[in-house]
Amino acid sequence: MKSENRLPADFFIRDVLEVAPELLGKMLVRQFSDGRIERYRITETEAYRGIEDRACHASKGRTPRTEVMFREGGTVYVYLIYGQYWLLNLVTGPEDDASAVLIRGIEGFSGPGRVGRELQLDRSFYAENLISSERIWVEDGEAASQITTTPRIGIHYAGEPWTSNCWRYLINASLR
DNA sequence: GTAAGGATTGGC
DNA sequence: CCAATCCTTACT
Numbered sequence: 001m002k003s004e005n006r007l008p009a010d011f012f013i014r015d016v017l018e019v020a021p022e023l024l025g026k027m028l029v030r031q032f033s034d035g036r037i038e039r040y041r042i043t044e045t046e047a048y049r050g051i052e053d054r055a056c057h058a059s060k061g062r063t064p065r066t067e068v069m070f071r072e073g074g075t076v077y078v079y080l081i082y083g084q085y086w087l088l089n090l091v092t093g094p095e096d097d098a099s100a101v102l103i104r105g106i107e108g109f110s111g112p113g114r115v116g117r118e119l120q121l122d123r124s125f126y127a128e129n130l131i132s133s134e135r136i137w138v139e140d141g142e143a144a145s146q147i148t149t150t151p152r153i154g155i156h157y158a159g160e161p162w163t164s165n166c167w168r169y170l171i172n173a174s175l176r
Numbered sequence: 177g178t179a180a181g182g183a184t185t186g187g188c
Numbered sequence: 189c190c191a192a193t194c195c196t197t198a199c200t
Contacts, residue, residue, distance in 0.1 A: 046183070048183075055183070056183090057183080079183090081182060081184060082181095082182060082184055082185085083182090084184080084185085085184055087183065087184085102183060104183085111185070113184050113185060114184090152183070153184090154182085154183050154184075155183060157181095157182090
């Protein structure tokens, strides 16, 4: 019952530009340490596409931090930003395709830092397997009826065409 | 060892 | 628009 609707690995082992928009409307599920299970509808995502994408962390090479992005899709990539926020990414594509989707918003919580805070993420979630994990996974949900796209946020340093690519996806034009 | 900078947020 | 905050990375 619990995992009936859990998305399989195949969902994530595709081009990040397909996965990122399709994640809108899906349910991000978190089982906390006290056993409480919460489900959050995904409302905003961003695609980071491989080593050529200058906005993608993997463009700086395979380091201890980015290593998980090079793995097969279906795992978690978390990292600490500004020394205070854990940002949640879902790795996509086949092995050696260093792409991932940044979860920028879930229903009730707007902004990637707030998502990580609500989900109580920390470094122990690095490389967590979304297919087998007992504390975080993704379930199917009602597809988004309308999707808005814009350039990605906070990557001014990346240069063209990366700063202009509309790789940010939102439900119902729910801009913040 | 030291310094620079960041896929943010919140406040002015 | 700007500062807080502190870990990661790239140097000296």
